[in-house]
Amino acid sequence: xxxxxxxxxxxxxxxxxxxxxxxxxxxxxxxxxxxxxxxxxxxxxxxxxxxxxxxxxxxxxxxxxxxxxxxxxxxxxxxxxxxxxxxxxxxxxxxxxxxxxxxxxxxxxxxxxxxxxxxxxxxxxxxxxxxxxxxxxxxxxxxxxxxxxxxxxxxxxxxxxxxxxxxxxxxxxxxxxxxxxxxxxxxxxxxxxxxxxxxxxxxxxxxxxxxxxxxxxxxxxxxxxxxxxxxxxx
Numbered sequence: 001x002x003x004x005x006x007x008x009x010x011x012x013x014x015x016x017x018x019x020x021x022x023x024x025x026x027x028x029x030x031x032x033x034x035x036x037x038x039x040x041x042x043x044x045x046x047x048x049x050x051x052x053x054x055x056x057x058x059x060x061x062x063x064x065x066x067x068x069x070x071x072x073x074x075x076x077x078x079x080x081x082x083x084x085x086x087x088x089x090x091x092x093x094x095x096x097x098x099x100x101x102x103x104x105x106x107x108x109x110x111x112x113x114x115x116x117x118x119x120x121x122x123x124x125x126x127x128x129x130x131x132x133x134x135x136x137x138x139x140x141x142x143x144x145x146x147x148x149x150x151x152x153x154x155x156x157x158x159x160x161x162x163x164x165x166x167x168x169x170x171x172x173x174x175x176x177x178x179x180x181x182x183x184x185x186x187x188x189x190x191x192x193x194x195x196x197x198x199x200x201x202x203x204x205x206x207x208x209x210x211x212x213x214x215x216x217x218x219x220x221x222x223x224x225x226x227x228x229x230x231x232x233x234x
Contacts, residue, residue, distance in 0.1 A: 001024070001025045001026045001027065001214075002026055002027070002066030002067050002120075002213070002214070003026075003027045003028075003029075003061040003062070003064050003065050003066050003067070004021055004026050004027065004028045004029070004065070004066065004067040004068075004069065004213060005028075005029050005031070005053075005054070005057040005061070005065050005067070005068050005069065005105075006018055006021070006028060006029075006030055006031065006069040006071055007031040007044070007053065007069065007070055007071050007072035007101075007102075007105070008031065008032070008071040008072030008073060008124075009028075009030035009031055009032065009039065009071065010030070010032035010033075010036075010039065012173070012202050013071055013124065013170070013173060013202050013205045013206060013209070014030070014071040014072070015202070015206075016201075016202040016203045016205065016206030016207075017069065017071065017205070017206035017209040017210060018030050018206075019206065020203075020206045020207055020209070020210040021209075021210050021213060021214070024210060024214055026067075026213070026214065027061065029057045029060045029061055031053055031057075031072065040053050040056045040057060040060070044072055044096065044097045044101035045093050045096045045097050045101075046096075047096075049101065050100075050101040050102075050104040050105045050108075051104060051108065053105070054105055054108045054109075058112075064116065065109065065112060065119070066116075066119050066120065067119060067120045067121075067122070067213045068105055068106065068109040068119070068120070068121045068122070069121075069122045069124070069209060069213065070101075070102035070105055070106070070121070070122070070123045070124060070147075071124040071209075072097060072101065072102075073097060073098050073124065073126075074093065074094060074097045074098065075137065075140055076090055076093065076094065076140075077090075077134075077136035077137060078090035078091075078136060078139070079136060080135060080136075090139060091139045094139040094140055094143050095139065095142075095143055098140065098143035098144060098147065099143040099146045099147055099150075102123055102147060102150075103150060106121055106123070106150065106154060106165075109121055110154065110158060110163055113158075113161070113162075113163045114158070114161055114163070117162060118161060118162025118163050118164070119162075119163055119164075120163075120164045120165070120166070120212070120213060121151070121154060121163070121164070121165040121166070122165075122166050122167075122168060122209055122212045122213055123147050123148075123150070123151045123165070123166070123167050123168070124167075124168050124170070124205075124209070125144045125145075125147045125148045125151070125167045125168065125169045125224065126140070126141075126144040126169055126170060126171075127169050127170065127171040127226065127228045127231065127232050128140055128141040128144050128145075129141060129144035129145040129146075129147065129148045129169060130145070130148075130169060130226075130232060130234060131232045144169075147167065148167050148169070148224055151165045151166065151167040151222070151224070152165075152167075152222050152224075155221040155222030156222060159218075159221050159222075162218075164216075164218055164220075164221040165221055165222065166212045166216065166220065166221065166222075166223055166224070166225065167223070167224035167225070168205065168208055168209060168212070168224070168225050168227065169224050169225065169226045169227070169228070170200055170205045170227045170228060171194070171199065171200060171226075171227070171228030171229060171231050171232065172190065172194075172199040172200070172228075173199060173200045173201070173202055173205055174198075174199050174200065174201050174202060193231050194228070194229040194230070194231040195229060195230040195231065196229030196230060196231075197229070198229065199229065200227050200228065200229060204227060205227055208225055208227055212225070
């Protein structure tokens with residue numbers, strides 16, 4: 001079974017994916033902002049943090065990583081009429097965590113995979129990368145669209161070297177108490193936009209990630225798998 005690094009795995013989708021992968025027998029090293037005795041700590045907004053996480057993961061996994069899963073992300077609002085400094089700070093932080101850190105980890109993964117006969121990358125993007133997001137989240141949609149484009153580029157560039165890359169694009173996902181989550185994002189109006197009638201569970205998204213990491217056929221490389229209850233169909 002493969003050695004796997006997954007970022008943002010202390011809760012929500014990341015925790016669900018980590019659990020599913022471990023249940024399947026994979027050896028997994030997780031990551032969180034603060035870290036624990038079982039997870040690497042690192043604030044991916046800080047330059048150099050992604051490189052440190054990769055280095056520590058390699059050490060923990062005996063010098064070999066077979067699958068990289070970029071799941072860490074932030075979803076922080078900024079109003080259109082915010083101060084220039086607040087607007088800029090939110091864009092910088094979103095870009096750093098949602099796109100720059102995954103890009104740096106992907107670069108290190110591709111270099112590593114080229115020397116070890118291949119590997120897999122799964123980037124957790126968002127429905128927002130296709131259809132956009134709220135007026136307070138220009139930055140989030142832009143970063144996630146960039147993540148999808150980067151994944152396609154990696155897939156096209158390195159497939160011949162057995163380096164595969166996939167994106168996952170969840171819509172709203174239940175990562176806390178259901179009532180609080182739904183009510184904070186529009187309640188009935190939000191659900192009315194989802195033909196399935198509910199938001200996805202973290203376990204559902206985690207299972208998609210597990211399948212891509214362990215079972216998906218190589219010819220799927222470059223694909224983005226939507227998991228949004230048909231709220232956005234391409």
